[in-house]
Amino acid sequence: MNFIKTLKRDKQLRKKFCITLSILLLCRILAAIPTPGINTNYFKAMMELNGSFGLLNIITGNGLDSLSLMTLSIAPYITASIIIQLLGIIFKRIKELQNGMKDERQKIEYITMGLGGVMAFVEAVMMAWGYGTQGLLKDYTWYWVFIVAVIWTLFAVLASIAGKFITDKGIGNGISLILLTNILVSYPNDVMTLLSRFVLGKKVMTAIVALIIIITGTVALFAFTYVLQDSQKNIPVNYSAKISGSGVNKRVSSIPLKLCPGGVVPIIFATSIMTTPVMIASVFGKNDNIILNILNSAYWFQPEQMVYSVGVIIYIALIFGFSYFYTGITINPTDIAEKIKKAGGNISGIRPGKSTAEYIKKQTKYMTAIGAAALVLIALIPIILGGIYGLTRISFLGTSIIITVGVILDTRKVIQTEMQQGIYIEQMKKGGLFHA
Numbered sequence: 001m002n003f004i005k006t007l008k009r010d011k012q013l014r015k016k017f018c019i020t021l022s023i024l025l026l027c028r029i030l031a032a033i034p035t036p037g038i039n040t041n042y043f044k045a046m047m048e049l050n051g052s053f054g055l056l057n058i059i060t061g062n063g064l065d066s067l068s069l070m071t072l073s074i075a076p077y078i079t080a081s082i083i084i085q086l087l088g089i090i091f092k093r094i095k096e097l098q099n100g101m102k103d104e105r106q107k108i109e110y111i112t113m114g115l116g117g118v119m120a121f122v123e124a125v126m127m128a129w130g131y132g133t134q135g136l137l138k139d140y141t142w143y144w145v146f147i148v149a150v151i152w153t154l155f156a157v158l159a160s161i162a163g164k165f166i167t168d169k170g171i172g173n174g175i176s177l178i179l180l181t182n183i184l185v186s187y188p189n190d191v192m193t194l195l196s197r198f199v200l201g202k203k204v205m206t207a208i209v210a211l212i213i214i215i216t217g218t219v220a221l222f223a224f225t226y227v228l229q230d231s232q233k234n235i236p237v238n239y240s241a242k243i244s245g246s247g248v249n250k251r252v253s254s255i256p257l258k259l260c261p262g263g264v265v266p267i268i269f270a271t272s273i274m275t276t277p278v279m280i281a282s283v284f285g286k287n288d289n290i291i292l293n294i295l296n297s298a299y300w301f302q303p304e305q306m307v308y309s310v311g312v313i314i315y316i317a318l319i320f321g322f323s324y325f326y327t328g329i330t331i332n333p334t335d336i337a338e339k340i341k342k343a344g345g346n347i348s349g350i351r352p353g354k355s356t357a358e359y360i361k362k363q364t365k366y367m368t369a370i371g372a373a374a375l376v377l378i379a380l381i382p383i384i385l386g387g388i389y390g391l392t393r394i395s396f397l398g399t400s401i402i403i404t405v406g407v408i409l410d411t412r413k414v415i416q417t418e419m420q421q422g423i424y425i426e427q428m429k430k431g432g433l434f435h436a
Helices: 001-008 011-031 043-051 053-058 075-090 092-098 102-130 142-169 174-198 203-232 266-281 290-295 303-329 333-342 354-389 397-430
Strands: 232-239 242-246 245-247 250-258
Touching: 011 142, 011 174, 011 397, 053 075, 053 174, 053 266, 075 092, 075 102, 075 142, 075 174, 075 266, 092 102, 092 266, 102 142, 102 174, 102 266, 102 354, 142 174, 174 354, 174 397, 203 245, 203 354, 203 397, 232 354, 250 354, 266 290, 290 303, 303 354, 333 354, 354 397
Parallel strands: none
Antiparallel strands: 232 250, 242 245
């Protein structure tokens, strides 16, 4: 309600809101227009048998399902941004640009968009060429492969430009909001899958019980994800006391250690590693292979062929591994301990320097382990249900929840900041800040 009231009286905020809404709506309109020369039903059957396409289909807003102009959407940009982030660990110059002034960060943004465009073209060519021979293209010729690849690439680049425009001129992170919109679009189909399997056509009492379980379970999972995203451990840091006219002042600060500092990134890493071989093989029409089936989540937890569920162990190990890896590149205990020591601070009961670094490292590992276990739980729920009950469209119960909750929380913070700025400017105009 406060946001609506602020929106009515704050012209600048209203303008940003309209820009954001208009661009998101435009992206969805483009996502509804089918690509010329494409068999739009091609991937519908494949997605039933290949769980590797699930996350990509969510990120693209059912792009694979509909094979629209926005087939790739912002997926190449997201992949490119992860690659650039990893390169920042290897190359010092990239790290400096990432942490530099606004114009330096702008350079990284353009590099990411450029790399995203290159990756979009490579992916588009592989899809149009590989799947084109299997029935994706109505007319399989070299020029139709090229035309379709160019169309998908152009609109993938357009999606990343639209995201940047929202970030610069609208409200919130544009790429994240486009991703959120893409995910929310897939929810109705996922809900219908659950209702068709457990509610529709069942006896009244059975349907009611099933509906209550679905609603309760979904709400509980969203609540659990919210707590996961918002939880952190604050390690108190005491700084040297200073004597002033009012007495001795002792400054106390804290080191925040988030439960999941990488958010959904570890799952995306793990999923990408698992699905890349499967997707490449499918491009060449090679799908029936025991190794590929182990990597394909569509085969996991099926009672009649549990041997393929070995892939779950690899998946869990990758999520834990990437969780520790991401935490390791974003949190440096030695640097933190050194800064605390130079500022005259200390953690109660811990010696400054090396002991502080070891303590922070231990606490970070502990938090990362809990966070990784929670990510595994959320990621596996739809896979387990899919294997046991033969469901293929319940993605909204898994990875997408982490993205949805994370983007909503981040956007809420941005909106609150915008509202506070609007109130501040309004009070300045009225002279309220000086007469309060």
